[in-house]
Amino acid sequence: MKIQSVTKELSLKRSVDSGTDEQRIVVQHIIQTVQSQGDDALRTYTKQFDGAELESLQVTQEEIDEAYSEFPEQMIKVIKEARDNIFTFHQKQLRETWTYTDSNGSVLGQKMTPLDSAGVYVPGGTAAYPSSVLMNVMPAKVAGVERIVMVSPPGPDGRLPAGVLVAAEIAGVQEIYKVGGAQAIAALAYGTESIKPVDKITGPGNIYVALAKREVFGDVDIDMIAGPSEIAVLADESARPAEIAADLLSQAEHDTRASSVLVTPSRTLAEETAAEVEKQLAGLPREAIARQAIDSYGAIYVTKNMKEAVGVINQLAPEHLEVMTENAMDIVEDIRHAGAIFVGRFSSEPIGDYFAGPNHVLPTNGTARFSSPLNVDDFMKKSSLIMYSEQAFRENAEKVAAFARLEGLEAHARAVEIRKENDQ
Template structure:
């Protein structure tokens, strides 16, 4: 059963950070090296070894995409399309344009915004199907203006990708889809093979081997983050429904045995009711074999003496997902400093953000919301500074710049400035 605890000063939350074993790290390095040396041959061999699929071609064909549409109900296709539109509309508001300004002395300064040339999107596959992961990674890249988006996903033993994943990718406008997963897929995206052209950035979640591979190739390419298990924290008072709070906590607990579901409340009565509700709902949950270890090992209910103490506790946790189910919930958002996404009010259940509302569901985990943000359009763009100094500005400030250069012992820097005065 989930534990009820009193909030204490300096509260420390148990994190589930998996850096991998030395053996896993060695396996990943060996796979990456093999893919770099043997290209598609290595990818095909690993796909047969790890996924049980004997393939002769890695790229998804148009016939496979057509079959995926035929397999899905028309209403589901319509829902995926509407979700993609919502996600695109939200991210369109994030896009920043190149800007310039002119100083009084005639100098022009600014910032040039340029989309990345290419991005690789990793989508978990096999027995799982995550069309939402496709949309959340692809739509901000498309909004940014990335020209080439490559998607990789591990196939099932029959050599197919889930229909929902293929339909979501097609709706999102992905042209290059490959049936390969694991560390080998990350290596292919980072360094290229005969079939897969290397990209500039890799995004998307995966298992420990995918995470370790992303860490290994970082620097040769960019990555989004090293994602940890899913997290939810609920900030609630006695106006909240225990049944709804428990259901929302379990919505994350069913992801992973290492997922974290936490309630912080000022109401002892609510705390006890939520604990009871979690037990009742767990008994009828299809994935209780995953959710129960999550709740018992990484879940908790914290009782705070005041709302201020409860908010301080939330900020200490820095959760991936935060639900606020209190009176004046929207007003409390101003006091939240650390959270990946904030769900306000009774009808903003966390799955609303997972699938449909529009904001990105790729969020910082393991307390990294203290310093990082959800996946967004900026993640798929570069910023270049623009400097066009006028003669008037140069004449006014040149001597100062040369003096600064000499302070750092860089005489050639100073002379580069002074050469223009001769």
């Protein structure tokens, strides 16, 4: 890994893959075709892109039972425990409707209402992601969303991975469809004969899924357009180079564009970690991917002191941040920008990915400066409550009418004044 001193401008930002003109045209065509042809279009695209011919798009209980029968019992227990951890954490985020009565007798407040429905996209292909199921479904469950729909591309055999089906059943998903890609996003947004539309779509996917989410945003809500994975480790001489290297590689193996960064005031730690990264790269099953990510987007920054190191972290605003220092919690107080903060040597990033409870759907590409992890609020709406008292109305009607006329909105002013006139 490259070891370098800090410069004035640092960033983990990489150009977000907004797709080519050709890809955008393909996605737009797919969406339009699904809107006009419904289930027929979904079957056609599933055969074209996934090699699967489907009679029924919806997963049956028989398929779920079969997945259970072939899935390791121990992993079923692990997934259930992870679900419970995620549910417990997100339950603490739940906010209730609130009101207060002003001194003039007016009742003001905020009404919290869960979305009616949400769609969860779970990637397919060569890998299965049960953790994505749990992280997207459980906050919606806690929020009180009544209808949660999961879509995922099938394999050529027309089946979804056993782990994904088991996780969906454990999470309480009642509608599961074997469809992926841009066509799945279109179905969730606009509906087909089999799939009723939803109000919000969450979950990661390839470039076609990302472009489709961009296209349908506004007709439905989406969670985010996520960029490549990122990890930054803030460490001092008390940290262990082998453990830092392992954590840096845990993200590098995701994607050739993943970013792995160490920030430290210790040059010795920097050099030892760089050597460990090289040592541990050898023999990784995804060595080629991880090596390209490390070579292209990996870095070790050596700072003058810990204060400067914290400043670098806030400048980077990483998706995942590990703080591996003495008095780590004291340092956390100065961290302003990070999607998730892992404190201490036993809080390795994969602990958060799978099991601890906080959500692993996190802001990337510097957006941790202004956005948050997927959470219960993402599946709820807030409505303002205004029940103005007669006393308040009489005290403030003329002020409201004056404000309306200041903006040239006479009808607004009259809507207030007519109530005063009718009471005279």
